[in-house]
Amino acid sequence: MFWIMGGDQLIRSLQKIDASPFTAELNEQMEHVPFAGFHFYDLIFPLFVFMVGVAITFSVPRMIRRQGRGAAVKRIAIRSVILVLLGALYMGGVSNGFKNIYFAGVLQRIGVAYFFAALIFCLCRNVKALVLICIACLVGYWALMTFVPVPGLIAKGTGAPGFLPVYNFDFSHFNPPSCASGKSLAYAIDQVFMPGQKFEGTLLSTLGAIANALLGIFAGLLLQSQSVLPKMKSLWLVVAGVVSVELGFLWGLEFPIVKLLWTSSYVLVACGYSAILLGLFHQIIDVWGFKKWCQPFVWIGMNAITIYLISAVVGFPKVATRFIGADIAAALGSWADFTRAALALFFVFVVCRFLYRRQLFLRL
Numbered sequence: 001m002f003w004i005m006g007g008d009q010l011i012r013s014l015q016k017i018d019a020s021p022f023t024a025e026l027n028e029q030m031e032h033v034p035f036a037g038f039h040f041y042d043l044i045f046p047l048f049v050f051m052v053g054v055a056i057t058f059s060v061p062r063m064i065r066r067q068g069r070g071a072a073v074k075r076i077a078i079r080s081v082i083l084v085l086l087g088a089l090y091m092g093g094v095s096n097g098f099k100n101i102y103f104a105g106v107l108q109r110i111g112v113a114y115f116f117a118a119l120i121f122c123l124c125r126n127v128k129a130l131v132l133i134c135i136a137c138l139v140g141y142w143a144l145m146t147f148v149p150v151p152g153l154i155a156k157g158t159g160a161p162g163f164l165p166v167y168n169f170d171f172s173h174f175n176p177p178s179c180a181s182g183k184s185l186a187y188a189i190d191q192v193f194m195p196g197q198k199f200e201g202t203l204l205s206t207l208g209a210i211a212n213a214l215l216g217i218f219a220g221l222l223l224q225s226q227s228v229l230p231k232m233k234s235l236w237l238v239v240a241g242v243v244s245v246e247l248g249f250l251w252g253l254e255f256p257i258v259k260l261l262w263t264s265s266y267v268l269v270a271c272g273y274s275a276i277l278l279g280l281f282h283q284i285i286d287v288w289g290f291k292k293w294c295q296p297f298v299w300i301g302m303n304a305i306t307i308y309l310i311s312a313v314v315g316f317p318k319v320a321t322r323f324i325g326a327d328i329a330a331a332l333g334s335w336a337d338f339t340r341a342a343l344a345l346f347f348v349f350v351v352c353r354f355l356y357r358r359q360l361f362l363r364l
Helices: 003-012 021-029 040-067 069-090 106-123 127-147 185-193 206-224 230-252 264-287 292-302 304-314 316-321 326-357
Strands: 150-157 166-175
Touching: 003 021, 003 040, 003 304, 003 316, 003 326, 040 069, 040 106, 040 206, 040 264, 069 106, 069 304, 106 127, 106 206, 106 304, 127 185, 127 206, 127 264, 150 185, 166 185, 206 230, 206 264, 230 264, 292 304, 292 326, 304 316, 304 326, 316 326
Parallel strands: none
Antiparallel strands: 150 166
16 A cells, blocks of 8 residues: 555656666556566555455454354455445446446455455365466466457447446357457456446456465464464465565466456466565564564555545645645756655645544455
8 A cells, every 4th residue: 555655756767866777667666567477566456365364364253252253244245345335436426327337446356356356265265276276267267268269249339438348248259268458358258347437457357366365365364373383373374475486487488467457477477476576574573573664654554545545635746745835846856756755644644644543444
């Protein structure tokens, strides 16, 4: 959450201070890859889903102990629906009409991935079975995208201004399987069955998002294991992460790494890096006990969804511009963007600290 609340702008501004190959590379890493490939910025979203999976291993068993399995399933469903609705509201709600509601946003994907992963974990606690389900999601998605021909698409309407046309399947001809933009099975299914505003491939790629959350569940189970020493947990997470990254890039040679399609190779790469980061921070914070430095990030983490929703209304960079703009920005010169981004982040931390100190949390 730190990055999308202004950390990315902080890094991007460095190029204006010192235009060098290094800062240019940093700036590029703060942008999503247009389609196939992987940048640091492509890690933020799946890392969030991965940590949702880790959290499931703590929250779901607690719900079952306190309320029973049936009540836990109901709670999971309610949480998921609320996340989807909040996500749709964040993306504009019904401002463009009911037929153009945007269901392909960040919170919507988190809500759907959480629903299926938490439901699976609630009903099946056997690790081997969970591993098989995760593999089935990754391999099944790859098989569908690799071997199933893509039905042709026939436009049946222009849709609302600024939106993609409305399509129907044309079963009179099929195109070869593809992962190219606008030519994949995931894209075709979205165009016909995805309600609201259309996207690249949200429905079918849910398989990848579920696997993403399940991999987080495995990390959470490792962290809770009583038979593994804390330092070995860190080591296992890092080693597993490295292996996952390597497998992901290797698979990417055949099944491209595409964030918009949440491909299986993308899941392995993103979850691999997520596991490495989790292992490193577990070692630093929980094993070595260096905790004070990360307190501001705890403030953000405890209210991640809250501050994400607040940012849609407040716009912290715009608030910062009221203090760092016009004459002051001119006086700061090349440091203006950096100072503005730092001030915006400061406001974020102030709000999150206020909520944390008063124990005000958005509980779904």
